[in-house]
Amino acid sequence: MVTSRIIPACSRRVGKPGSGMTSHQLLACDEQLLAAMIVVLMGVCGCGKTSVGQALAEKLSWEFADADLFHPDVNKQKMSAGVPLTDEDRYPWLRKLHSVIYSWISEGRSGVLACSALKRSYRQVLVTGKFPKDIPTSSNASQHIPEHPDYCTRPGDVLFIYLRGSKEVIRGRLESRTGHFMPVGLLDSQFLTLEEPDESENSVSVSIAQPLMAVVMDIYQVIVGLS
Numbered sequence: 001m002v003t004s005r006i007i008p009a010c011s012r013r014v015g016k017p018g019s020g021m022t023s024h025q026l027l028a029c030d031e032q033l034l035a036a037m038i039v040v041l042m043g044v045c046g047c048g049k050t051s052v053g054q055a056l057a058e059k060l061s062w063e064f065a066d067a068d069l070f071h072p073d074v075n076k077q078k079m080s081a082g083v084p085l086t087d088e089d090r091y092p093w094l095r096k097l098h099s100v101i102y103s104w105i106s107e108g109r110s111g112v113l114a115c116s117a118l119k120r121s122y123r124q125v126l127v128t129g130k131f132p133k134d135i136p137t138s139s140n141a142s143q144h145i146p147e148h149p150d151y152c153t154r155p156g157d158v159l160f161i162y163l164r165g166s167k168e169v170i171r172g173r174l175e176s177r178t179g180h181f182m183p184v185g186l187l188d189s190q191f192l193t194l195e196e197p198d199e200s201e202n203s204v205s206v207s208i209a210q211p212l213m214a215v216v217m218d219i220y221q222v223i224v225g226l227s
């Protein structure tokens with residue numbers, strides 16, 4: 001169930017789901033009306049970003065990327081060892097994910113990105129590609145990846161879908177999950193780090209306390225409503 005909805009700043013048309021045409025083909029038909037749309041499924045570990053994201057992207061015939069595949073090994077080793085990531089660990093990773101978003105947009109392809117994006121500042125890096133001003137100059141994040149001043153998306157290009165659930169429900173799902181590097185023990189720190197998106201961000205909150213395909217359909221209806 002969608003409980004709070006924040007309408008994106010910029011209304012848009014996207015490739016009609018189920019039309020049989022890719023968003024790229026539709027863009028070629030009418031460049032004025034159609035634009036790529038990026039949906040970021042965000043939330044704490046185990047909220048369903050990957051499962052929901054894969055099913056949603058398949059239903060829409062959109063691109064899909066899982067942010068976990070973009071972590072450097074050192075980040076995964078840290079999480080596997082039960083140590084939460086820091087801002088410095090996350091910023092270069094978020095910048096890489098911004099590049100994924102930007103390449104989809106610049107090629108007129110709509111896409112779904114599964115990414116925790118726990119803090120507001122992380123979501124800003126995803127959207128703008130720029131690090132916050134207060135990042136320490138000594139940080140790995142600012143040293144390893146150069147700034148791209150004109151490398152940003154437009155308002156409304158990126159819609160955040162916050163997969164909202166209780167710690168109890170998510171803990172239960174994580175305890176049943178197998179073959180994943182993320183330990184259940186990091187769930188508390190994920191909730192502590194989480195800054196839920198507010199009215200100032202292009203965001204929609206969706207309850208995950210329902211079957212997987214019901215979550216997917218809630219999000220699908222939001223997207224159809226924007227097209």
Ligand SMILES: Nc1ncnc2c1ncn2[C@@H]1O[C@H](COP(=O)(O)OP(=O)(O)OP(=O)(O)O)[C@@H](O)[C@H]1O
Pocket residue numbers: 043044045046047048049050051052068114116173174176177178182208209210211212213215
């Ligand atoms: N709505 C749902 N109902 C029941 N089980 C679900 C639902 N959504 C996801 N799951 C299950 O919960 C577990 C966690 O889901 P998933 O791995 O997709 O979460 P995630 O947010 O991508 O996690 P992480 O951030 O750790 O990669 C999986 O075992 C998945 O099958």
Ligand SMILES: O=C(O)[C@H](O)[C@@H](O)[C@H](O)[C@H](O)CO
Pocket residue numbers: 044045046067068085090115116117118182
């Ligand atoms: O920001 C973070 O702490 C990370 O992205 C984590 O959320 C993990 O990548 C994910 O949850 C494990 O799969």
